Amino acid sequence: MxxxxxxxxxxxxxxxxxxxxxxxxxxxEKNALTVAWTGTVASDPPAVVIGxxxxxxxxxxxxxxxxxxxxxxxxxxxxxxxxxxxVSGRTEDKFEKAxxxxxxxxxxxxxxxxxxxxxxxxxxxxxxPMGSHDLFIAEVMAVHVDPSVLTEGEIxxxxxxxxAYWNGKYYRLGERxxxxxx
Ligand SMILES: Cc1cc2nc3c(=O)[nH]c(=O)nc-3n(C[C@H](O)[C@H](O)[C@H](O)COP(=O)(O)O)c2cc1C
Numbered sequence: 001m002x003x004x005x006x007x008x009x010x011x012x013x014x015x016x017x018x019x020x021x022x023x024x025x026x027x028x029e030k031n032a033l034t035v036a037w038t039g040t041v042a043s044d045p046p047a048v049v050i051g052x053x054x055x056x057x058x059x060x061x062x063x064x065x066x067x068x069x070x071x072x073x074x075x076x077x078x079x080x081x082x083x084x085x086x087v088s089g090r091t092e093d094k095f096e097k098a099x100x101x102x103x104x105x106x107x108x109x110x111x112x113x114x115x116x117x118x119x120x121x122x123x124x125x126x127x128x129p130m131g132s133h134d135l136f137i138a139e140v141m142a143v144h145v146d147p148s149v150l151t152e153g154e155i156x157x158x159x160x161x162x163x164a165y166w167n168g169k170y171y172r173l174g175e176r177x178x179x180x181x182x
Contacts, residue, residue: 014164014165014166014167015164015165015166015171016036016037016038016039016164016165016166017036017038017039017072017164017165018034018035018036018073018081018163018164018165018170019034019035019036019038019070019071019072019073020032020033020034020035020070020071020073020077020080020081020084020113020116021033021034021035021038021050021052021058021068021069021070021071022068022069022071022102022110022111022112022113023058023061023062023065023067023068023069023110024061024065024109024110024111025065025109025110025111026102026104026105026109026110026111027109029061030095030102030110030111031057031058031061031089031094031095032058032071032084032089032094032095032098032100032113033052033056033057033058033084033085033089034081034082034084034085035050035051035052035070036165037050037051037052037133038050038051038070041137045139045140046139046140047125047137047138047139047140048070048120048122048137048138048140049135049136049137049138050068050070050135050136050138051130051133051134051135051136052133052134052136053132053133053134054134056088057088057089057090058089059134061089061110062124062136063127065108065109065110066123066124067108067109067110067121067122067123067124067138067141068108068110068122068124068136068138069105069108069110069111069112069113069119069120069121069122070119070120070122071112071113071116071118071119071120072116072117072118072119072120072160072162073116073162073163074116074117074160074161074162074163075161075162075163075172076161077115077116077163078163078170080098080100080115081170083097083098084098095111099115100113100114100115101113101114101115102114103119103144105121105142106121106141106142107121107123107141107142108121108122108123108141112144117145117146117148117149117160118143118144118145118146118149118155118160119143119144120140120142120143120144121140121141121142121143121144122138122139122140122141123138123139123141124136124137124138125137125138125139157173157176158176160173161173
């Protein structure tokens with residue numbers, strides 16, 4: 001076998017989740033941006049991270065209100081992800097233009113996006129600058145799940161028709177190939 005090629009440092013960890021992060025105030029100014037630099041970072045209490053460039057309009061909103069909502073998309077939401085990931089809330093009301101409905105959160109100020117089947121309310125606990133992006137580390141405060149994506153009380157990946165992001169491309173998550181034994 002030929003030797004492996006060595007790449008210079010790059011963002012090689014794929015697949016990444018791709019999500020719509022909503023922020024601001026449910027009762028006032030609100031915005032949403034597409035985020036691929038995100039993940040779960042702790043189980044108890046459950047915590048997530050998002051990497052946001054300080055130049056984003058959303059950055060200031062997340063800092064001001066100290067929270068955000070991670071909205072998990074389905075395959076049918078690709079156009080919304082593309083739109084919210086290429087236009088800034090500084091110049092357009094993305095909720096209005098994309099036909100998104102703001103739903104009332106339980107324990108944060110940021111709005112939920114009603115059209116997305118899973119909404120994870122997050123409260124910022126820490127911010128760590130990391131070069132191009134700042135990492136917002138946040139505790140999960142509440143999770144809203146549409147019953148249409150549940151099987152026996154669990155979120156069902158096939159019903160979700162969840163999508164992943166890999167180097168500029170989107171993929172629908174497919175068949176299950178295993179199950180944890182422990
Ligand atoms: C697939 C995809 C993934 C993205 N991931 C991120 C990300 O992880 N962090 C980030 O700051 N911007 C990311 N962006 C870019 C922002 O979504 C984009 O710049 C957006 O217009 C910023 O909106 P805002 O200025 O209203 O906050 C991504 C865009 C796309 C299309």
